[in-house]
Amino acid sequence: MKSTTNIAKMKTEFTLKNATSHAGSKPLLAYLEKIKLEDAFRQIGCGKGRNTLFPFFKILMYLLVGWLLGCERIFHFRSLRDDSLVRRFLGGRCPHHTLLYKELCRAAVSMPTIRRDLKALNLDLITPCLSDECILDLDSTVETVYGNQEGAEVGTNAQKPGRKSFQPLIAFEGKSRLYLNAELRSGNTHCSRNAHTFAKETLQRLPKSCKVKYARFDKGFGGETFYSFWEGKQIGYVGKLKWTHRLAKEVAKCPHWKRYVDGDVIIEGLCLVYKATSWKKARMVVVIRKAERYDGDQLQFDFLWDYEAIVTNLDWEPIDIWRFWVELNLLESKRKAIIFLVIAFILAAKFQS
Incomplete structure (x- = not known):
C-alpha cells in the first residue's frame, strides 16, 4: 500500500522497540521532504512510462538517501530494502x-544529457545559498572499484595499491560547503592534468551574481x-606546494623566521620568491614550520621542524595564508558523504576521460 504520511508527522519513540540501524535518519528524510527534492528530480526526463x-x-532519491546513509556501493543498498522508514x-x-x-x-544510453541536466538542477538548487563573493575549493579523491568498470585504471592508490580506480575532480564553494562541479577521470590521470579546463568550466557555470574571489x-x-x-x-x-630538496635549499638560505605561536607547539613562517623548474616566472611562496617545544633553554634542532610550503598571489601575512589553506583540509572529512553522492551521479553519465 502506498504511504502518504509525511515523515515529519510520524510519531517518534525513544525506545529500542522495532528500532532499525537507520531509524535516526528521520530528521534527514523529513528535511528532504520539506525542500521538495523529489519534485526537483521530476524535472529530469527519463523516457520511462508514467505508470512504471x-x-x-x-x-x-533512493541513490541519494542510500549514499547519505553510508551505502558506498550499489550492493550495500540491500540493507535498505527492508527498512520500514526508508520504505515509507x-x-x-x-x-x-x-x-x-x-x-x-x-x-547513460537513453539520457545523453543527464550529466548536464543534473548539473543544471544542482545549480538551480544552490544559487540562492551562494554569496556574492565565493571561495572556490578544488578537491580530488581516489574511488577504488572492484571490477572492470569503463574508464577505471590502475593508478596511485594509497589505500588499495594495484586496484583499479577513478580519480574525480570536485569543486566546492568554500563558505557554504556546496558542491559546484565534478568530472570523473581514470585512476591513472593526475589531478593537475587539464585542471585549468575544469576550473574554467566551473567558473562559467556559476551565476553572474556570484564572483569567485579566492581559490x-x-x-x-x-x-x-x-x-x-x-592570475x-x-x-x-x-x-x-610539494616540499622538494630544491625548495628546501632555497628556504635554508633564509635566516629570518617570524614566530607566530610560542606555546607547546611553535609555529614560525616566512615568505620568499621562488621559481620552480616548470614555472616560467617566480612566485610568492609562504613557508610555515612547526615543532613541539622542549623543556629548558635548549635550541630547536633543524630536523625536528615540520615544513609546509604554500604558493600564493595574496599579499597576506604567512600565518594568515596558512590558516586560510588549513580550512580546506578541515573540510575534507565533512565532504565525504557529498563526494560519494557526486560520484554516483557522474557515474550515471557517459564516462569522460
Whole structure:
C-alpha cells in the first residue's frame, strides 16, 4: 500500500522497540521532504512510462538517501530494502539493488544529457545559498572499484595499491560547503592534468551574481598553466606546494623566521620568491614550520621542524595564508558523504576521460 504520511508527522519513540540501524535518519528524510527534492528530480526526463513502478526520480532519491546513509556501493543498498522508514519515505516500496545497476546503465544510453541536466538542477538548487563573493575549493579523491568498470585504471592508490580506480575532480564553494562541479577521470590521470579546463568550466557555470574571489587547492594541483589561469582571472589563490630538496635549499638560505605561536607547539613562517623548474616566472611562496617545544633553554634542532610550503598571489601575512589553506583540509572529512553522492551521479553519465 502506498504511504502518504509525511515523515515529519510520524510519531517518534525513544525506545529500542522495532528500532532499525537507520531509524535516526528521520530528521534527514523529513528535511528532504520539506525542500521538495523529489519534485526537483521530476524535472529530469527519463523516457520511462508514467505508470512504471519505480520512476527515474525515485531511483535518484533512493541513490541519494542510500549514499547519505553510508551505502558506498550499489550492493550495500540491500540493507535498505527492508527498512520500514526508508520504505515509507519512498512511498511504500524500495527497488531491488540490481535495478539500480540497470537504471544507471539505461540512463547513460537513453539520457545523453543527464550529466548536464543534473548539473543544471544542482545549480538551480544552490544559487540562492551562494554569496556574492565565493571561495572556490578544488578537491580530488581516489574511488577504488572492484571490477572492470569503463574508464577505471590502475593508478596511485594509497589505500588499495594495484586496484583499479577513478580519480574525480570536485569543486566546492568554500563558505557554504556546496558542491559546484565534478568530472570523473581514470585512476591513472593526475589531478593537475587539464585542471585549468575544469576550473574554467566551473567558473562559467556559476551565476553572474556570484564572483569567485579566492581559490584553494591541494598540492596535487599546480603547474604554470594552472597558476597563470588564476592570475589571468585576477583571482587570489592559495595552493599547497610539494616540499622538494630544491625548495628546501632555497628556504635554508633564509635566516629570518617570524614566530607566530610560542606555546607547546611553535609555529614560525616566512615568505620568499621562488621559481620552480616548470614555472616560467617566480612566485610568492609562504613557508610555515612547526615543532613541539622542549623543556629548558635548549635550541630547536633543524630536523625536528615540520615544513609546509604554500604558493600564493595574496599579499597576506604567512600565518594568515596558512590558516586560510588549513580550512580546506578541515573540510575534507565533512565532504565525504557529498563526494560519494557526486560520484554516483557522474557515474550515471557517459564516462569522460
